[in-house]
Amino acid sequence: QVQLVESGGGSVQPGGSLTLSCAASGAVGSFNVMAWYRQAPGKQREVVAWDSDSNSPQYGSTVKGRFTISRDTAKNTVSLQMNSLQPEDTAVYYCNAQWKFWGKGIPVTVSS
Numbered sequence: 001q002v003q004l005v006e007s008g009g010g011s012v013q014p015g016g017s018l019t020l021s022c023a024a025s026g027a028v029g030s031f032n033v034m035a036w037y038r039q040a041p042g043k044q045r046e047v048v049a050w051d052s053d054s055n056s057p058q059y060g061s062t063v064k065g066r067f068t069i070s071r072d073t074a075k076n077t078v079s080l081q082m083n084s085l086q087p088e089d090t091a092v093y094y095c096n097a098q099w100k101f102w103g104k105g106i107p108v109t110v111s112s
Contacts, residue, residue: 001026002025002026002097003024004024004095004096005022005024006020006022006093006095006103006106007023007106008020008021008106009093009106009108010109011108012109013110013111013112014085014087014110017082017083017085018082018085018108020082020093020095020106020108021077021078021079021080022034022079022095023075023077024077024101027076030073031073031097032054033053033097033098034076034096035096036049036093038092038108039091040090041091043091045094049080051069051078057069063089066084067082067083068080069081076097080093085108086110087110089108090108090109090111091107091108092107093105093107093108
């Protein structure tokens with residue numbers, strides 16, 4: 001049974017940085033794609049960034065240039081470096097693998 005566990009969330013002031021990490025267990029072999037999603041209060045879950053074997057890392061338009069996704073295929077881990085955080089980045093962030101396995105989510109709050 002695949003399990004994804006996120007870490008690194010928390011509270012930060014506008015303009016600050018955070019790094020989220022996600023570690024997988026129970027997988028057989030390497031994931032072909034890992035991604036980060038987020039869901040803000042009252043909004044739908046949206047994809048933030050993803051990294052796959054077939055393409056360079058991709059980003060949602062609202063985070064491009066500020067967030068960086070990094071994946072270790074051998075360890076089945078993925079991280080999300082978030083810079084220049086703004087209040088609108090406040091959300092629960094979810095790790096995803098193979099577009100079907102989900103972590104439980106970790107909150108990120110950006111507030112002064």
